[in-house]
Amino acid sequence: MRKSVSIAVLTTALVLGMGTIAISQKKFLASAQQKPETTGVKIDNFSFGPGTLTVPVGTTVTWTNHDDIPHTVVSSDGAFKSKVLDTDEKFSYTLSKTGTYPYFCSIHPKMVGKVIVQ
Amino acid sequence: MAGKVKDEILHDHNHDGIDRRGFLKCMAWAGTGAFCVMSGGVLKSYSLSRLPELGSKDALGELSFVQISDSHMGFNKPANPDVAGTLKAAVDKINALSAGPEFMLHTGDISHLSKPEEFDTVDQILKSAKPKDIFYVPGEHDVLNDDGKQFLERYGKGSKGGGWYSFDKKGAHFIGLVNVMNLKAGGLGTLGHEQLEWLEDDVKQLKHSTPIVVFAHIPLWSVYPEWGWGTEDSAQALAYLKKFGSVTVLNGHIHQTMQKVEGNVTFHTAASTAFPQPQPGKADSPGPMKVPAEQLKSVLGITDVNYVQGQQALAVVDSTLA
Numbered sequence: 001m002r003k004s005v006s007i008a009v010l011t012t013a014l015v016l017g018m019g020t021i022a023i024s025q026k027k028f029l030a031s032a033q034q035k036p037e038t039t040g041v042k043i044d045n046f047s048f049g050p051g052t053l054t055v056p057v058g059t060t061v062t063w064t065n066h067d068d069i070p071h072t073v074v075s076s077d078g079a080f081k082s083k084v085l086d087t088d089e090k091f092s093y094t095l096s097k098t099g100t101y102p103y104f105c106s107i108h109p110k111m112v113g114k115v116i117v118q
Numbered sequence: 119m120a121g122k123v124k125d126e127i128l129h130d131h132n133h134d135g136i137d138r139r140g141f142l143k144c145m146a147w148a149g150t151g152a153f154c155v156m157s158g159g160v161l162k163s164y165s166l167s168r169l170p171e172l173g174s175k176d177a178l179g180e181l182s183f184v185q186i187s188d189s190h191m192g193f194n195k196p197a198n199p200d201v202a203g204t205l206k207a208a209v210d211k212i213n214a215l216s217a218g219p220e221f222m223l224h225t226g227d228i229s230h231l232s233k234p235e236e237f238d239t240v241d242q243i244l245k246s247a248k249p250k251d252i253f254y255v256p257g258e259h260d261v262l263n264d265d266g267k268q269f270l271e272r273y274g275k276g277s278k279g280g281g282w283y284s285f286d287k288k289g290a291h292f293i294g295l296v297n298v299m300n301l302k303a304g305g306l307g308t309l310g311h312e313q314l315e316w317l318e319d320d321v322k323q324l325k326h327s328t329p330i331v332v333f334a335h336i337p338l339w340s341v342y343p344e345w346g347w348g349t350e351d352s353a354q355a356l357a358y359l360k361k362f363g364s365v366t367v368l369n370g371h372i373h374q375t376m377q378k379v380e381g382n383v384t385f386h387t388a389a390s391t392a393f394p395q396p397q398p399g400k401a402d403s404p405g406p407m408k409v410p411a412e413q414l415k416s417v418l419g420i421t422d423v424n425y426v427q428g429q430q431a432l433a434v435v436d437s438t439l440a
């Protein structure tokens with residue numbers, strides 16, 4: 001009994017270890033090939049989620065509007081500006097420079113968010 | 119809308135005269151309309167469902183007009199999949215008013231997505247309304263993508279700057295303001311310096327006894343700033359109107375009727391003809407409120423305004439589409 005438990009633990013550790021290696025390789029490959037990563041921001045209930053998103057340089061961020069009401073994604077310093085997004089419409093922008101990008105919905109300016117590019 | 123529907127509200131502060139300060143009352147309801155008579159500081163409002171009970175004196179005046187708002191043509195979500203149908207119902211209601219209104223005000227969000235065909239549909243439906251003159255101010259949904267260019271071409275002829283203007287009807291001075299342009303991150307509706315200067319100049323020569331009616335899309339009072347329901351620089355605009363004995367402010371945007379009386383100013387928001395929105399803070403967000411189909415028309419409506427010359431009386435009637 002004890003032996004089989006040990007084997008199970010060992011197997012789990014092995015699988016986890018391999019998983020870590022696989023992820024590391026993937027990350028390495030991504031950076032080596034400069035393949036852009038993508039990540040998303042959900043617009044829901046008149047808010048951006050996550051409100052603050054931190055991404056590496058070169059990431060393409062996609063905003064998707066899940067509300068019944070149209071919204072926009074407009075960076076406060078003019079770096080990017082979406083057309084109006086109706087329900088389920090998306091806007092993508094690739095952030096190629098480091099920095100902090102505050103943005104808001106120009107229709108409902110109480111809706112604010114930011115992307116930190118590292 | 120949760121909560122008991124009120125049939126009648128009555129602000130009676132005529133004993134205090136028009137300069138009463140500090141009186142502040144805010145009542146919000148949906149599912150009903152209001153008929154209001156203002157006479158130098160008195161504001162009475164009745165549910166439109168009670169209009170038949172009102173005497174003809176209450177319903178008649180020197181001037182009557184209708185306010186409609188937030189048609190959101192193009193909206194097709196479950197909260198109301200037929201906004202054209204409910205706008206038509208609003209027109210039927212207007213055409214059935216016994217005291218034929220002389221003109222209409224549309225306080226914005228004519229369209230949902232600023233699409234030409236959405237404006238076309240509204241124009242087509244409103245053609246069948248008996249009042250032929252319609253005065254518009256834009257909502258934020260009417261100025262998407264083009265900074266209001268299309269709106270101004272269609273509805274802003276003769277207006278100044280971003281679409282503001284004024285006109286006189288039977289001794290009352292009407293002022294259409296624009297507070298949906300150049301909105302700043304984290305902010306509320308905004309009028310802007312240029313428009314405020316114009317307003318100051320516009321009212322400078324008017325007699326203090328002139329009844330003033332201001333209409334704009336976003337409320338010019340702080341309804342619920344957390345949801346952006348207010349206008350940042352409205353205090354400056356209202357300061358220019360302080361000298362007048364009777365000021366009525368008509369807004370839309372919040373898709374529910376709400377009133378407040380503050381000194382000589384009566385604030386009033388109109389229901390939407392398209393879909394209701396929750397009471398301030400009563401939901402996670404101000405998104406469209408879904409109500410059972412059979413209740414929808416009871417939370418949509420029109421506003422009929424009736425001005426009695428000489429008595430400085432302005433009657434505001436909210437009527438549901440039910």
